[in-house]
Amino acid sequence: SDFHFTSSLAPRDTHPPLFPPFAGFLRLVNGSHRCEGRVEMFYLSQWGTVCDDAWDLKDVKVVCRQLGCGGALAAWGEARYGQGTGYIFLDNLKCKGDESSLLRCSHIRWNVHNCDHSEDAGALCSPLPSITGGGIRLANGNSSCQGRVEVLYGDSWGTVCDDDWDFPNAQVVCRQVGCGSAVVATVLGYFGYGTGPILLDNVDCAGTETDLSDCFNLGWGQHNCGHHEDAGVICFLRLVNGSHRCEGRVEMFYLSQWGTVCDDAWDLKDVKVVCRQLGCGGALAAWGEARYGQGTGYIFLDNLKCKGDESSLLRCSHIRWNVHNCDHSEDAGALCRLL
Numbered sequence: 001s002d003f004h005f006t007s008s009l010a011p012r013d014t015h016p017p018l019f020p021p022f023a024g025f026l027r028l029v030n031g032s033h034r035c036e037g038r039v040e041m042f043y044l045s046q047w048g049t050v051c052d053d054a055w056d057l058k059d060v061k062v063v064c065r066q067l068g069c070g071g072a073l074a075a076w077g078e079a080r081y082g083q084g085t086g087y088i089f090l091d092n093l094k095c096k097g098d099e100s101s102l103l104r105c106s107h108i109r110w111n112v113h114n115c116d117h118s119e120d121a122g123a124l125c126s127p128l129p130s131i132t133g134g135g136i137r138l139a140n141g142n143s144s145c146q147g148r149v150e151v152l153y154g155d156s157w158g159t160v161c162d163d164d165w166d167f168p169n170a171q172v173v174c175r176q177v178g179c180g181s182a183v184v185a186t187v188l189g190y191f192g193y194g195t196g197p198i199l200l201d202n203v204d205c206a207g208t209e210t211d212l213s214d215c216f217n218l219g220w221g222q223h224n225c226g227h228h229e230d231a232g233v234i235c236f237l238r239l240v241n242g243s244h245r246c247e248g249r250v251e252m253f254y255l256s257q258w259g260t261v262c263d264d265a266w267d268l269k270d271v272k273v274v275c276r277q278l279g280c281g282g283a284l285a286a287w288g289e290a291r292y293g294q295g296t297g298y299i300f301l302d303n304l305k306c307k308g309d310e311s312s313l314l315r316c317s318h319i320r321w322n323v324h325n326c327d328h329s330e331d332a333g334a335l336c337r338l339l
Contacts, residue, residue, distance in 0.1 A: 026066050026102070027177075028123055030081040034135050034177065035069035035125040038081035041089050041102075048087035050102070051115035052077030052122075058097035059105065060123040066101055070126035083117035091115055103245075136176055136212060138233065140191045146234040146253070148191040149173055151199050151212065153220055158199035160212075161225035162187035167312055168207030169215065174235035176211060181277045183252050184314070186232035193227040201225055207311060237277055237313070239334055241292040246280035246336035249292035252300050252313075259298035261313070262326035263288030263333075269308035270316065271334040277312055281337030294328035302326055 027047070031037030040047040060072040091113035095105035137157070141147030149160045170185035201223035205215035234253065242248030251258045271283040302324035306316035 026063065028063070028067065028081075028125075029084070031122075031124070034137065035064065035067065036081075037122060038079070038084055039063060039121045039123050040084060046086045047084070048089040049084035049117060050093065050121040051088050051091040051113050052119045053113075053115065054092045054094055055121040059093045059095045059102070059121075060125065061097040062095045062099045062102055062105060063123045064125035067125070072123070073126055074124040076122035076124065077119060079118050079120040079122075081120070081122045084120050085117065087111060088113045088115050088117070088120075136173065138173075138177060139194065141232075141234075146191075146232070146236075148189075148194055148230050148232045149212075150194060153197075153199050156197055156199075158197035159194035159227060160203060160231040161198055161201040161223050162229045162231040163223075163225065164202045164204050165231040167315065169203050169205045169212070169231070170233040170235075171207045171311070172205045172209045172212050172215060173233045177235075181237045182233055182235050182312070183237055184234040186234065187229070189228050189230045191230070191232040194230045195227070197221060198223045198225050198227070198230075203231075237274070239274070239278065239292075239336075240295070242333075242335070244338045246275065246278065246338045247292075248333060249290070249295055250274060250332045250334050251295060257297045258295070259300040260295035260328060261304065261332040262299050262302040262324050263330045264324075264326065265303045265305055266332040270304045270306045270313070270332075271336065272308040273306045273310050273313055273316060274334045275336035278336065283334070283336055285335035287333035287335065288330060290329050290331040290333075292331070292333045295331050296328065299324045299326050299328070299331075 027040050028037030029040050039050045055077055056075045057072050060075045064072050089111055091108045093105050093107045099105050135152045137150050138147030139150050150157050151160060165185055165187055167182060167185050170182035174182040199220055200217045203215050203217045209215050236253035238251050239248030240251050250261045266286050266288055268283050268286050271286045275283050302319045304313060304316050304318045310316050
């Protein structure tokens with residue numbers, strides 16, 4: 001298990017369940033680059049923080065690795081990067097430093113702490129060098145994990161043209177900004193028109209790269225586009241209400257909310273795609289009839305018929321997006337092997 005029970009402290013807020021269905025989304029806030037800032041995790045449709053009790057460089061080392069940054073440079077406490085809001089998800093973290101995620105470190109039970117936001121933990125990692133000489137960000141979205149793709153070259157932020165922009169490119173971006181899996185690659189200025197230079201065009205990723213700059217492109221500043229062609233991404237696919245991050249109700253994020261998938265024709269081939277997309281192990285079970293509880297909002301996909309080798313559910317045959325004959329009593333669920 002990812003969870004280690006090391007305290008009998010009573011939780012201040014008992015709303016989150018004992019085992020968070022997916023709390024692997026991580027970001028650093030209010031720093032000078034994406035590898036510096038207040039440590040935050042995403043769960044229950046909001047970002048929460050980590051307490052600075054026992055916070056040290058070993059913990060920061062795990063954060064840096066999880067976000068695809070360089071070495072751990074400093075472990076800050078006392079809300080050095082400002083006070084967060086909402087839940088304080090983790091306290092008394094004691095990482096060895098070689099874990100793949102903060103959730104694999106010893107810690108007090110999820111959402112159990114004796115802290116307030118004046119004790120929010122911060123991290124400073126070295127940004128990995130790349131041919132961009134800079135970074136990447138998502139702009140003008142309703143969350144930090146969707147928006148117009150902008151890259152830094154020299155001292156200038158600029159946009160990416162949507163020529164050849166597709167799902168593998170979005171996968172690289174979502175992974176690079178610490179937002180997990182991609183849901184949609186957007187085109188034609190979906191998140192509004194950017195300003196300044198158009199820095200990349202004809203980007204062509206395999207989907208496995210760690211940095212957008214590792215993908216084929218025409219070269220910095222070389223393009224034949226306008227900002228009406230600015231590329232964007234929508235990240236997030238998750239499993240909810242399971243016993244670990246690789247089990248639960250299948251949900252996708254779109255139109256500023258989470259929605260579900262109908263269980264019509266839902267089978268192990270579909271689950272195999274979900275497991276691959278979330279970085280989990282093999283597909284173990286395809287569940288229907290809202291086994292993991294009924295979701296809310298839209299039912300985005302119905303009658304999925306995957307072959308099993310697709311890189312995303314959206315690449316499988318299905319009824320047109322947001323067209324279905326289902327209700328939430330038919331929400332699909334998935335069980336993948338936890339790596």
